[in-house]
Amino acid sequence: MDFKPNFFKITVIIKNLILVLFLIYSCANFADINKSELINLSDLDSDFKIDLRYATENNFTKMILYKNAVPLIQKPAGLALLKVNKELKKKGFVLIIYDAYRPLYVTKQLWDIVKDTNMRFFLANPAKGSVHNRGCSVDVSLFDLKNNCVVTMPSGYDDMTYRSKTSYKSKTSRENEMRDLLINEMLKQGFLSCSLEWWHFDYKDWERYPILNLDFSEIK
Numbered sequence: 665m666d667f668k669p670n671f672f673k674i675t676v677i678i679k680n681l682i683l684v685l686f687l688i689y690s691c692a693n694f695a696d697i698n699k700s701e702l703i704n705l706s707d708l709d710s711d712f713k714i715d716l717r718y719a720t721e722n723n724f725t726k727m728i729l730y731k732n733a734v735p736l737i738q739k740p741a742g743l744a745l746l747k748v749n750k751e752l753k754k755k756g757f758v759l760i761i762y763d764a765y766r767p768l769y770v771t772k773q774l775w776d777i778v779k780d781t782n783m784r785f786f787l788a789n790p791a792k793g794s795v796h797n798r799g800c801s802v803d804v805s806l807f808d809l810k811n812n813c814v815v816t817m818p819s820g821y822d823d824m825t826y827r828s829k830t831s832y833k834s835k836t837s838r839e840n841e842m843r844d845l846l847i848n849e850m851l852k853q854g855f856l857s858c859s860l861e862w863w864h865f866d867y868k869d870w871e872r873y874p875i876l877n878l879d880f881s882e883i884k
């Protein structure tokens with residue numbers, strides 16, 4: 665008996681089966697990627713305080729890295745921030761937004777500017793992209809409505825030292841309380857805290873969104 669034709673057929677069937685399984689797997693993964701739907705936080709709630717530091721020279725690089733910047737974020741994360749703001753208002757605060765969606769080219773600019781490896785520890789490697797590039801991260805702090813000022817935290821924004829850690833204990837207990845209040849309210853609405861930077865939060869579903877390199881002028 666000659667088994668060669670049957671063996672050949674079985675090989676072809678197995679190859680086709682693998683191809684079909686691969687296509688099913690690819691389609692399933694593709695379906696899991698959420699369509700980018702960046703929204704402007706100011707349109708959601710005009711009570712958010714906006715201070716996009718990289719649109720000004722008031723940041724650690726002393727350079728303007730954004731132009732035409734608006735606080736953009738993926739819609740579900742934006743709606744979650746709206747809830748955080750609502751809860752904070754009951755306590756006399758609102759969120760102040762330092763950064764939200766950040767195009768990939770800006771992440772690369774930051775990486776190129778910062779040569780110090782100790783400082784690069786705080787930055788996202790542009791080879792991997794950051795959650796800011798996916799429109800799912802925000803850098804925030806608290807704004808005191810009664811006293812009309814930004815709340816003092818254990819460190820300033822983008823202070824790349826141990827004082828930025830969420831575990832750091834300031835001698836001023838009020839500073840620790842304010843940081844912990846911010847973190848607790850963000851966690852309640854589905855944000856993940858960053859142990860190195862008290863101001864940075866990723867929205868829980870960030871992996872499902874694509875890395876974007878769209879300039880603000882390209883986004884309606």
Ligand SMILES: [Zn+2]
Nearest residue numbers: 801802803864
């Ligand atoms: Zn951040």
